[in-house]
Amino acid sequence: MSRSDRASSVLHAKIVYYGPEQSGKTAMLQSLHRRLDPDGNVRLYSVDSGDERTLFFDLLSVQELELGPYRVRTRLFSTPGREGYQAVRRCVLAHADAIVFVADAQEHRLDDNRASLLDLERNLDANGIDATRIPLVIAANKSDLDSALSGEHLRAVLLERECPVIETCAPQGQGVVDVFTKALRKMLGIAAVRTNDESAKAALLPSKDLLRHLLQPGEPGRATPDEIARRRIVISVPPPEPAMQVGSDCLRCDELAAGAVMAQTRLADLYDEIEASNRQLEGRNRELLAVNRVSRSILSAMDTDNLLVVLLDVVTRHLQASHASFVIFDSSTRDGLRTHVQGFGKDPLLELPVEGARAFFDLIRNSDAPVPFNERDNVPLFKQLRRIDGRIHRAICAAVKTRGRPTGWLAVYQFAHEPPLDTHSLLLLSSLSGLASLGLEKISLLDEVQRFNQRLEEEVRSRTSDLEMANAKIRALNRGLESRVGERTRELASANRALREAQAEALHATRLRAMGGLAGHFAHEINNPVASLVSNLTFMSETLDRLRTRVAVTGPEAAEALHALDEFEQVLEESTASAGRVARIIDGLKRFGDEEKPSKNVSLNAAVADTVTLLEDRLQACAELELRLGDIPELGGDGLEVHHLVLALVTNAVESMERAGQRGVLRVATYASGGKVTLVVEDTGVGIDEELQRKLFEPFSSTKEGEPGAGLGLHAAHQAVQRRGGRIGVRSRPGEGAAFTVVLPVAAAAREERDPVEASS
Secondary structure, three states: OOOOEEOOOOEEEEEEEEEEOOOOOOHHHHHHHHHHHHOOOOOOEEEEEEOOOOEEEEEEEEEEEEEEEEEEEEEEEOOOOOOOOOOHHHHHOOOOOOEEEEOOOOOHHHHHHHHHHHHHHHHHHHHHOOOOOOOEEEEEEEEOOOOOOHHHHHHHHHHHOOOEEOOEHHHHHHHHOOOOHHHHHHHHHHHHHHHHOOOHHOOOOOOOHHHHHOOOOOOOOOHHHHHHHOOOEEEOOOOOOHHHHHHHHHHHHHHHHHHHHHHHHHHEEEEEEEHHHHHHHHHHHHHHHHHHHHHHHHOOOOOOOHHHHHHHHHHHHHOOOOOOEEEEEOOOOOOOOEEEOOOOOOHHHHHHOOOHHHHHHHHHHHHOEEEEEEEOOOOHHHHHHHHHHHOOOOEEEEEEEEOEEEHHHHHHOOOOOOOOOHHHHHHHHHHHHHHHHHHHHHHHHHHHHHHHHHHHHHHHHHHHHHHHHHHHHHHHHHHHHHHHHHHHHHHHHHHHHHHHEEEEHHHHHHHHHHHHHHHHHHHHHHHHHHHHHHHHHHHHHHHHHHHHHHOOOOOOHHHHHHHHHHHHHHHHHHHHHHHHHHHHHHHHHHOOOOOOOOOOOOOHHHHHHHHHHHHHHHHHHHHEEEEEEEOOOOOOOOHHHHHHHHHHHHHHHHHHHHHHHHOOOEEEEEEEEOOEEEEEEEEEOEEEHHHHOOOOOOOOOOOOOOOOOOOOOHHHHHHHHOOOOEEEEEEOOOOOEEEEEEEEEEOHHHHHHHHHHHHHO
């Protein structure tokens, strides 16, 4: 098998449909899909070129087949037959367990069939698979056409070795199921030979009838075309251009397509696992509903017959058992039995001979789990049941016990066409028998309850006063509990606030990274055009000098032309200055976007210069700039974080002065003292009132209500300063501006670079 999960006894089988182009592989899987799954429980994945020709692959997952201790999960793949998809075919053939070669039976397609067979052998060899040992079935497709060869003639022409050949007509569904079951039986037969466990060998050699259980009842095609289309997932991809069918481009596309096949196959695996889990959850939900219904019946049951009717209805409905019975020993009836039967006139177990009945009672007395009767388990009793009713193919019996003694049984009988119960069904059967025991015990106790009822009433009256006292204690406890709940509520509110702050910080960091990435990308994209512009301006300036020299020698009449050249030179100088400013902005954007490789240390003065360059237009419009940048050492750590810190403080100052409505002054100063670096950003803006100062560095604390991200900049700056072991403070009054002071420690590495002698001392 392609994969096996021994822990869960699951065998994963892979059957690949191979053949030349337009031989009918996709049509065969579609027809098989309609017959295997008329209710739409599984999906057919197709990747084609829009003309129903397979471009990459088709994938069909077949419902699980339970064979003894094993569960077999089978997946069917088809391969593209056209040229240029060699890597896709090789990828799909990896770990194949069986091959269905879909041959075009028309006589003029013999050469195409031979070429496809040779290609199959090469790709099997590339995957390390012996082409002479892997199970092979030939589907002679299009056998309904007049020019079609017979299946045996086609096999004799194509192959020297013997292998099954089946004539098919894919659109009508003729032979498609026989091809699939033949390939599956051959594959499981090989798996049985490789299995050492004798019981497993027997299980892996399924009968033809068991394989037919894969087919749903009803005629093929009973689903409407809309339903068929809804459960088929088709990914249409335009076919490659003819120019791409040769050379390295085709090879590259083929390799990419093979990777896409692997990715899509994995997605299909995950989707199937999710659907299987959903089906299991739905099954468990139905079982819980059944148990809940029985439990409610037990709570309200006052009569044994009513309880047995409900239990039998749940068994037949949720286990889909058309033949079942409930038998309870009851001395109050004439024959000492209460019997409820579904599908029989009488429970076959009641007709066992004396010796068989004793053996049966011994089995249910000593077993706490459902007891099976079939060709492998409890064979003598099973043969006796078969003699009583020859339709019985297998039976399951769960004992109903009261206080450890058998008081009856719950039996489910299955005929040959019915699939065996799975593990979950057996567990549900065991649970229902246990609930039946509880219900019967509850009914038997009702009489005792009635006898003790009067005594209990007296006892209740005597304990009423005790209950009142207990209620008083409970009320006191409730008051204490309410106090603890209030305290816990406050703790939760505090934790929620901390969580909100963490989320805000993460949101701001994400936005800064996104803005930085966008800035770096913008700077990278615009850098080359700016460089070209500077180069062109330089060339024009040099050319202008040469032109002025030539014009000057022409004589006095060139004075007016020289005056025009002077104006042109002034325009060039202004353009060159503007281009230089753009280049400086680009350099700043690169550093803000972390486009350049981060150095070991970062300059706070450089961060200030970059920020001023970025905000130059806004600064010129609202304030005079005063820079007092001292000779300070570099800082260690994340340089992008330092840039964002400076940007947040300067932007806050600019916005404050813009809201003031009059031109102000922005002062930015840096200096170093005592192994620390200080940054001061002071503005003459609107200022900050005392109440806002107390919560200034909290997230979402801002005077700009309603703006996205308002109140996150200063919070992020505060967090960055704390991460570096520094401190940040603010001094402000309303209408008098604000001054922010940041003190940061200098990294050891930066101090050593600046003063090695001082660092060594």
